[in-house]
Amino acid sequence: MTSNYAVMAVTLIIWVGLFVYLLRLDRKVKRLEEKK
Amino acid sequence: MWWKIVLFVVMSWVIIAAFVYPAPQQGIGEASRIFYFHVPQAWVAVLAFVVSMIASVRYLRKGDLLDDDRARVAAELGFLFCLLATVTGAFFAKVTWNSFWNWDPRETSIFVLLLIYGAYFALRSAIDGAEKRARLASVYAIFAFITMPFLVFVVPRVLPSLHPSDSVVDSSGKITMSSTTALVFFPSLAAFTILFIWVYWLGLKISVGQRRAAEEAVR
Numbered sequence: 686m687t688s689n690y691a692v693m694a695v696t697l698i699i700w701v702g703l704f705v706y707l708l709r710l711d712r713k714v715k716r717l718e719e720k721k
Numbered sequence: 722m723w724w725k726i727v728l729f730v731v732m733s734w735v736i737i738a739a740f741v742y743p744a745p746q747q748g749i750g751e752a753s754r755i756f757y758f759h760v761p762q763a764w765v766a767v768l769a770f771v772v773s774m775i776a777s778v779r780y781l782r783k784g785d786l787l788d789d790d791r792a793r794v795a796a797e798l799g800f801l802f803c804l805l806a807t808v809t810g811a812f813f814a815k816v817t818w819n820s821f822w823n824w825d826p827r828e829t830s831i832f833v834l835l836l837i838y839g840a841y842f843a844l845r846s847a848i849d850g851a852e853k854r855a856r857l858a859s860v861y862a863i864f865a866f867i868t869m870p871f872l873v874f875v876v877p878r879v880l881p882s883l884h885p886s887d888s889v890v891d892s893s894g895k896i897t898m899s900s901t902t903a904l905v906f907f908p909s910l911a912a913f914t915i916l917f918i919w920v921y922w923l924g925l926k927i928s929v930g931q932r933r934a935a936e937e938a939v940r
Contacts (some may be wrong), residue, residue: 689751700736702730707919714926716866 724915732912738905745902749885752816755809757905761913762806766874769917770838774866777859787929789855792862794924795847797915800838807831807884810884818883822911827877834872837865851932 739757745748776791784940811821844861848854849903877884898906 689740689754695734696736696740697733700732704732707923708725710923711919714923714930717930718926 725919728912728915728919730895731908732916735905735909735912739909742901742905744904747896749817752813757775759806759809759813760906761909762802762809763873764910765917766799766803766806766871766902767857767869769795769802769921770824770866770869772921773799773862777862778928780859781863786851786855786932789851789859790925790928792905793858794928796838796841796862798921800835800842800923803831803835803838803870804915807835821874825884826882830872834869837868837872841865866905 735757739754744753773792773795776795777790779785780788780792807828809830814823814825815821816827818825839863841858845854845858863936889900
């Protein structure tokens, strides 16, 4: 069960990283659209 | 913004519950937890290929390059999620069948599907001229889509396969999973779908921006 928690932690870190990356990309795209 | 918070919370819930709740198929053991990610990835791949086909048909009818962008971005995401489903499936195969790859009908059919959509990108990169490329790629995408239901749904069920086939519904269409499994699986399906829509939207905006910038540079 302990290894399950380790896999869960790694998956959560990847998810948070991906989510933050998408949020920043989203903001950049919106800023570019506003410039036009 | 609210749907991004919902997506974050639901996906985080899915990740936590997938590893904390009892494994969905006790007979297979811990490896069956991959079901919570593998099946939604395959679902999103199918959804993306449907979007790609619809956009391709629209391009052929209206000739708007925006539809070609839609078709390409959807096909790219479909390919990515199909690849993810293949990789997660290979890990499951290693644990349950003791081999990452053994050319099971399900593995073979998904490999052929990846090749078909891989050829779509090769075709696109081989043609100069946006309109000619869009027209040929749209026709190809429609033919590629026609093979998808056979390769994803028919072939693995007609030929004898080791792949579990009754994890979601049985042959009579009845839902087979327990209520605990459903509490993780359906939110996962929803979260992956919202994630796909978001990434698709971002990809489309970037793609349209790049195309317009290139058009302006030519002028």
